[in-house]
Amino acid sequence: MSKKKITYLRSFIVAMSLIGIAFSAYVFFRSDTDNWLGEKFGPNTQSPTTHRQVIVVDDQHQQFVHPRYGFSLVVPKDLDIARVDEGQGTETIVFTPMVQDADAVLQIFVTPYLPREITSERLAKDVPGGEIKNVTEVMIGADSDIRAVRFSSEHPGLGEAREVWFLRNGYLFEVTSRMENDAWLATVLKTWQFTE
Numbered sequence: 001m002s003k004k005k006i007t008y009l010r011s012f013i014v015a016m017s018l019i020g021i022a023f024s025a026y027v028f029f030r031s032d033t034d035n036w037l038g039e040k041f042g043p044n045t046q047s048p049t050t051h052r053q054v055i056v057v058d059d060q061h062q063q064f065v066h067p068r069y070g071f072s073l074v075v076p077k078d079l080d081i082a083r084v085d086e087g088q089g090t091e092t093i094v095f096t097p098m099v100q101d102a103d104a105v106l107q108i109f110v111t112p113y114l115p116r117e118i119t120s121e122r123l124a125k126d127v128p129g130g131e132i133k134n135v136t137e138v139m140i141g142a143d144s145d146i147r148a149v150r151f152s153s154e155h156p157g158l159g160e161a162r163e164v165w166f167l168r169n170g171y172l173f174e175v176t177s178r179m180e181n182d183a184w185l186a187t188v189l190k191t192w193q194f195t196e
Contacts, residue, residue: 113172
């Protein structure tokens with residue numbers, strides 16, 4: 001092996017070692033993990049777990065049944081479903097197409113919530129920048145029996161989003177998708193059912 005190749009190989013090994021050290025330091029010192037909206041999961045967040053307990057509906061659809069919050073909804077079979085337990089009864093469920101480097105198409109954030117209505121303070125807390133537009137009340141669910149608040153919002157790194165929030169059994173459900181998925185989201189929300 002020539003002296004030039006040996007020097008190049010040593011330089012390559014040193015560079016790769018430095019990159020590895022830098023990446024390890026980044027992972028070690030980082031306290032939070034970004035979710036698909038560019039927001040932060042809390043410091044008590046556990047690693048996402050892929051949810052494989054679904055019911056096949058037909059050739060194109062699967063029914064996701066949540067074991068803790070007692071709800072189900074029907075989504076395309078080509079969506080991977082990851083649940084992130086954020087502690088204290090709070091969880092984020094993310095639906096992402098099963099293709100490389102795909103962005104999530106749907107996120108459901110569930111957290112304990114005692115008030116009987118969704119307050120403007122809660123909206124301001126959970127919507128980055130507080131940019132909320134076109135707030136309307138809608139009925140969703142398989143039996144159109146779930147009263148919800150529907151609005152558009154702006155999220156850093158996501159742009160305009162469609163959000164649908166509602167309350168059930170002491171929990172606040174925040175459903176978010178990109179605005180371009182608005183019609184699809186409405187179809188999915190028509191399949192939502194509470195099993196308890």
